Amino acid sequence: MSDTLRESLLVKLGQLQCHFTWGPQMDDVDLDKVKQKLQDSIIIGGKHQGVPHNQLAYINYRQGNCEEALRDLEEAERRLREIHGDGFERRSIVTHGNRAWLHYHMGQLSEAQSYLDKLEVTCSSLSQGPYITAMVPEVWGEKGWSSLSSRSQCYEEAKECFARALEEDPDNTEWNMGYATALYRLxxxxxxxxxxxxxxxxxxxRRVLELDPGESVARVMLALRLQEFQLQAEANELVEEALRTSPDSPFVLRYAAKFYRMKQDVDKAIGLLKKALEFTPRSSFLHHQMGICYREKLMALRKNKESGDPGVTAVLIDHCKLHFGTAIQLEPSFILAQLDFAGICLMNGESDRAVKIYNNLQSLENVTPDKKQAIEIQLGVYELHHTKSESNAIRHFMEGLKIQHGTKYWERCYTNLMRIARRQIKRNPYNSRALGILGFLHREAGENSEAVECFEKALRFDRGNEEYLSALRELRPST
Structure with missing residues (x-):
């Protein structure tokens, strides 16, 4: 094939809607982590998960495993024919696009053109634009599932994709479930x-359950959300029903385990997680959850000083380290597991080991905002309670506060800073730094009059401080 025809082929490939053109969402993503999760989802199965083989094929291509990627796409086609029957053509748009791209990269240009021809036939009656692409609900839905599997920054895009799919097919249970999942994670x-x-x-x-009362995963996800609002009776009923109807669903088991852990029934949570691990023993998520459960038992034991058997404590610490360590081994980029492992090391008097983990985490690049905030909050707590350095703790909490607003980690940074500032002012009412922190916190919370008052007080004891003057100028632009 001539260079001109090759370039023409590449132009057409660029117009496709598939994982090869959605590739940027996989930039700066731990491919091994996503790959393991996709493989687990294939093992588990499930009513609504898109076509994980498609995304798995793209990851294998990125890792140089083109033959394996081709097998993934063949399996995707087989599954689509098996599940969707008459709807196969519309459902295969993304898969055919992936195959066209993969054959192009493998130098099999005639095969690539063959799949472009198939897409033209399928899409010509579906699209007003190029006849090799059509943004039908099936394509929006597949892009939504792909975004959900990539990284947390893509959850907003996933939500928009499922919303677009629902515009044309509002009663489709799969798109409704995808939309619910994106909203839940956000x-x-x-x-x-x-x-x-x-x-x-x-x-x-609730909309998903109206459309499909047998959707147990939606049922237990709803229970978890209602639990946060203290609607315990309905939440209990939802979880019990989900476990009754889908006792062997690993997705139900993992969500139910979290529910019972939050309910302080840690032993039941551990039992459910052990059962889930039988299906997916290489799940870093499940091992991390097991570690959290054993940490809950450890904390409860330490609170009850009368039963603080050092032998039991040592066993629980070993369980925590085993499961957090396994999660890290399976997923080396698992930041929350590393933070939890460091926390257990501190509880066990292994400060040097914890500090080594913290130093490594601080040196990481391309960390997502929520994980960066999690690092800063734990570093702040470490400085506050272990090195007894309020100044260093303040620095970390302030950094965490600036990363992104309104998250659970933001709230923890805010609360810690407020507590420190008030404690310092109680010790010394003329502490300008503490007054400045209070002013900053009030400004972050939108309490502008209180912020002005604090900055004005701070300036009485630190005249000419440019930081406080600048803050006042922002808060009182007309003066």
Missing amino acids: ESISGIQENPEVSQSVRQL
Whole structure:
């Protein structure tokens, strides 16, 4: 094939909607981590998860495993024919696009052109634009699942994709479930406590159950969200029903385990997690959750000083380290597991080991905002309670506060800073630094009059401080 025809082929490939053109969403992503999760989802199965083989094929291509990628796409086609039957052509748009790209990269240009021809036939009656692409609900849905599997920064895009799919197919259970999942994850990251009447994820999960009362994963996800709003009776009923109808669903088991852990029934949570691990023993998520459960038992034991058997304590610490360590081994970039492992080391008197982990985490690049905030909050707590350095703790909490607003980690930074500032002012009412921190916190919370008052007080004891003057100019632009 001539260079001109090759370039023409590449132009057409660039117009496709598939993982090879959505590739940028996989930049700066731990491919091994996503790959393991996709492989687990294939093992687990599930009513609604898109076509994980498609995304798995793209990852294998990125890792240089083109033959394996081709097998993934063949399996994707087989599954689509098996599940969707008459709807196969519309469902295969993304898969055919991936195959065209893969054959192009493998130098099999005639095969690539063959799949472009198939797409032209399929899409010509579906699209007003190029006849080799069509933004039908099936394509929006597949892009939504792909975004959900990539990284947390893509959750907003996933939400928009499922919303677009629902515009044309509002009663489709899969797109409704995808939309609910995106909303659930976004709310989990934001940490903003809303009441259930205005929570978008609660409303959408109820919508899924209206369309499909047998959707057990939606049922237990809804239970978790209602638990946060202290609607315990309905939440209990939802979880029990989900476990009754889908006792062997690993997705149900993992969500139910979290539910019971939050309910302080840690032994039941551990039992459910052990059962889930039988299906996916290489799940870093499940091992991390096991570690958290054993840490809960450890904390409860330490609070009850009368039963603080050092032998039991040592066993629980070993369990925590085993599961957090396994999670890290399976997923070396698992930042939350590393933070939790460091926390256990501190509890066990292994400060040097914890500090080594913290130093490594601080040196990482391309860390997502929520994980960066998690690092800063734990470093602040470490400085506050272990090195007894309020100044260093303040620095970390302030850094965490600046990363992103309104998340659960933001709230923890805010609360710690407020507590430190008030404690310092109680010790010394003329502490300008503490007054300045209070002013900053009030400004962050939108309490401008209180912020002005604090900055003015701070300036009485630190005249000419440019930081406080600048803050006042922003808060009182007309003066």
